[in-house]
Every structure is written in C-alpha cells, then in structure tokens.
Amino acid sequence: MSIANKLARAELVEMVPYQSARRLFASGDAAQANNKTWLNANEAPGKGEYQVSSQNINRYPDFQPDSLLNAYSHYCGLERTQILATRGADEGIELIIRSFCRAYQDSILICPPTYGMYAISAENHGASVVTVPLIDNILDLEGLQHQVGKVKVVFLCSPGNPTGNLLPKEQIIKAIELFKDSAIVVIDEAYIEFSPEQTKTALLKEYDNVIVLRTLSKAFALAGLRCGFTLANTDIITLLSKVIAPYPISAPVAEIASQTLNTGIQQMTQRVRECNKIKTSISIWLSEQSLV
Ligand SMILES: *Cc1c(COP(=O)(O)O)cnc(C)c1O
Numbered sequence: 001m002s003i004a005n006k007l008a009r010a011e012l013v014e015m016v017p018y019q020s021a022r023r024l025f026a027s028g029d030a031a032q033a034n035n036k037t038w039l040n041a042n043e044a045p046g047k048g049e050y051q052v053s054s055q056n057i058n059r060y061p062d063f064q065p066d067s068l069l070n071a072y073s074h075y076c077g078l079e080r081t082q083i084l085a086t087r088g089a090d091e092g093i094e095l096i097i098r099s100f101c102r103a104y105q106d107s108i109l110i111c112p113p114t115y116g117m118y119a120i121s122a123e124n125h126g127a128s129v130v131t132v133p134l135i136d137n138i139l140d141l142e143g144l145q146h147q148v149g150k151v152k153v154v155f156l157c158s159p160g161n162p163t164g165n166l167l168p169k170e171q172i173i174k175a176i177e178l179f180k181d182s183a184i185v186v187i188d189e190a191y192i193e194f195s196p197e198q199t200k201t202a203l204l205k206e207y208d209n210v211i212v213l214r215t216l217s218k219a220f221a222l223a224g225l226r227c228g229f230t231l232a233n234t235d236i237i238t239l240l241s242k243v244i245a246p247y248p249i250s251a252p253v254a255e256i257a258s259q260t261l262n263t264g265i266q267q268m269t270q271r272v273r274e275c276n277k278i279k280t281s282i283s284i285w286l287s288e289q290s291l292v
Helices: 005-006 010-014 023-025 029-033 066-078 088-100 117-125 139-144 169-178 236-244 251-263 265-285
Strands: 081-088 107-111 128-131 154-157 182-187 210-215 228-231
Touching: 005 182, 005 236, 010 236, 066 081, 066 228, 081 236, 088 117, 088 154, 088 182, 088 210, 088 228, 088 236, 088 265, 107 117, 117 128, 117 251, 139 169, 154 169, 169 182, 228 236, 251 265
Parallel strands: 107 128, 107 154, 154 182, 182 210
Antiparallel strands: 081 228, 210 228
C-alpha cells in the first residue's frame, strides 16, 4: 500500500469523489468551448441575450483547468498528475490536514517560529499541534526524532516565514527519512522564487512521503487571485482531490494565472531581483544604526 493510503483517513481511501459533469464527461479547454449541454449540471444558457461575458462563464470550470495545469507543469518541471491547483497554498495546507488527520485523534508538527496557518488549520479541524521549535533558525532533529510515530504531518517552511532563511538540505532529507513510514513531510516553498535553485521538488522522486507547497501570492504578486499549487506523487494528489471542492479554480482565476505563468516569468524574476536589492540596502542601513 502506498504511504499516502496508509497514512490517509481510512474512509477517504475508498471514497469516490463528487462526480461532476465536468469530471465525468468532458475536461479541457476544448470542452469549455463546445456547445454541449449537460442537463445534470443545471447551468444557465449563455448565448445570445443570455450571454454575460465572452468567457463561457455560464459553464462550470474544469476541476483542474488544462491551461493552468499545463502552464504550472512547464514552470515547475513536474508532471500534471503531480500537481493540484488550489485556492492559495493555504487551501493546500487545509486539504493535507483534512486528508491525513482524524479529528480529535491525530496531530501535526510545526517548527516555530513559522507560518501561522498550519496551527490554525489544524485547530479548525480538531487536530492537535506538536511544536519542535527551530534552534538558531535550523531544525532540532533530535526533537523531531522524539515525535516519530506521534504525528501524521510535519510542516517545514523553507525559505522560512518569518525567519527568511533556508533550512539546510541535509536536515530536510534527515527529517523526511525520520518520518518516512509514519508521517507526510510538507515543504512550504511559498518564497522559493527568491532562491529558485534551492527547490526540493527533486525529493518527490526519491521519497513518497513528501509534499511541496507553492503559491502565486508572493513573488508573482497575485495574492488577490488566490492560486496555489500542491506538488506530490500521484497517490497523494488523488487523495487530496477527493477532499477539495469540485470546482476550486474559477475560470477568471485560471485565465489570469495561466497568462502570468506563460508570459510573466521575466517580470516576476525582475521583481525578485529588485526585492533582493532593497533587502541588501535595508540590511546595510540597519547594521549602521546604533539602536539596532
Ligand atoms: C503567504 C504564505 C502562504 C499562503 O499563501 P496563499 O497562496 O496566499 O494562501 C503559505 N505559506 C507561507 C509560508 C506563506 O508565507
């Protein structure tokens, strides 16, 4: 049995996800453009006097819009089957907790200081939160070892929010190996565009208990769009796909996000360069201030 199914809430393994007309009969942008009517979807007519926009917005969107998945697959170098587009990385966090933690029984592990939503999502779902604080901005591997077998999901954030630093690669691998039979290790890469060569997506091939989180909210400057990506092996993506809403990505979101991924990479890297330059000058300025 895959580690995904072994660690999942048991009822999800056999569960059949909501069978929308989109999932059953058609997917892809071509289907969006065609004129088929699905009586069971209860969509309003969108032609002629009923047309509200040129975008076929009277139709339900694909569960995972083709154009968006293709664009992110090209950007991150993974297969489409290893990608789940979500309403921000925050939804990825929530789906992971809901998929692997039984309410009032299971726990997640966080390494504070870290991103606040891991604990909030866990508490909302009735999962407990075990903390193993960072020591001098790096992992306390001994502390993590004590929690093996006691937690279902481990959240690591690299580059870290709020620390701003990367976790050493050897430490991340050590953590993944410690938990390889008993927990999913999530590497939150919300800020990876600020040091893209440090991405840990290559670990997805070597370890099946790893998930990488991404977002368009930070370096891509699209926080208002609500678009993130969960990267993992196909077993994990299949599981999370049962828990997510049937139409998580609205058509305008898919359109703006794929356009940005197809034509806006250079603008994004330019933005990152400018942010890094400003960071350096602020850090020099701060170090010259007597009160710092
Ligand atoms: C901002 C942030 C997120 C959430 O991003 P959204 O895609 O906007 O939900 C997740 N993790 C970290 C570390 C963040 O800083």
